[in-house]
Amino acid sequence: MTEELKTRFEISADELEHRMKLQDEFHNDPCRKAVKILEAAIDSVLKKLGVNVEDTETIPQQMDALGIVMTENTDERTPKLNGFFIFTTKGVDLIPYCWIGAARLEHDGKCYCDIQFFLDNRLEETGGVKIIK
Numbered sequence: 001m002t003e004e005l006k007t008r009f010e011i012s013a014d015e016l017e018h019r020m021k022l023q024d025e026f027h028n029d030p031c032r033k034a035v036k037i038l039e040a041a042i043d044s045v046l047k048k049l050g051v052n053v054e055d056t057e058t059i060p061q062q063m064d065a066l067g068i069v070m071t072e073n074t075d076e077r078t079p080k081l082n083g084f085f086i087f088t089t090k091g092v093d094l095i096p097y098c099w100i101g102a103a104r105l106e107h108d109g110k111c112y113c114d115i116q117f118f119l120d121n122r123l124e125e126t127g128g129v130k131i132i133k
Helices: 013-048 056-066
Strands: 068-073 083-090 093-101 110-117 122-130
C-alpha cells in the first residue's frame, strides 16, 4: 500500500515549512549560486573592456560610451549557444568579442561558465564552485 502525496492544503504547517526549506536548499540556493557564477563571468569580461563593474548603476552608460553591445541568446533551436554575446563597435561595424555560455553543472556537483574569446580564439572556464551538496 502506497501513501499518496498530500497537497499543500492537506498538510500541517510544519510539513509545509519543511518542504519549503528543502525547496530552498536543493533548488533555489543552487540557482542563486549559478547566477552569481554567470554574473562573475560577465563582470570579468566587462572589466577587460574597461567597464567599472563596481559602479553598478552606470554600467549601461559605460557600455554605451565604450561601444560595447551585449545580447542574450535564448533561441530554443540553438540550446548549446544559450548565453550572452558581447560585441565591440568600430564605427558602425559590430565586432564579435566573446560568448559567455550559460552556467552548467558538471557531474561532480560543480558549476562552471565558459567564455569563448573570438579575437584570440581562446576558451576560458570560470567557476568550479560546488553548488550541490
